[in-house]
Amino acid sequence: LTKDKPRLTDTLEVIKYLCKDFWTYVFGKQIDNLRTNHRGVYVLQDNNFRWLHRFAAVPQGDPSLAAETHKLALSHLHLPCGIIRGDSFNCTMLVFPSSMM
Secondary structure, three states: OOOOOOOOOOHHHHHHHHHHHHHHHHHOOOOOEEEEOOOOOEEEEOOOOHHHOOOOOOOOOOHHHHHHHHHHHHHOOHHHHHHHHHHHHHOOOOOOOOOOO
16 A cells, blocks of 8 residues: 555654545545644544444443443454554554544
8 A cells, every 4th residue: 555655754644644545445434533632642533433333232221231342342443453553653653543432
């Protein structure tokens, strides 16, 4: 995806690449929202992340089932976080992705 392109040297260039080109290539769509605190923290938001589509909504009355489903869903996000970390490292940018739901 990036081997024929010049190295991305600016942090903003890497973030734009992750949100547009990389996300589209890996996940089939662009990122829905990008936020920053202007101190080096970027939040990429995908409102319809298809790797979590198979998780059913949990009924309101069972908090233990809701907690277990939430924990399981978060465990399914470790791989995408690793893919993002590896790709950004390839772009000479060290990132520490984490997942939130």
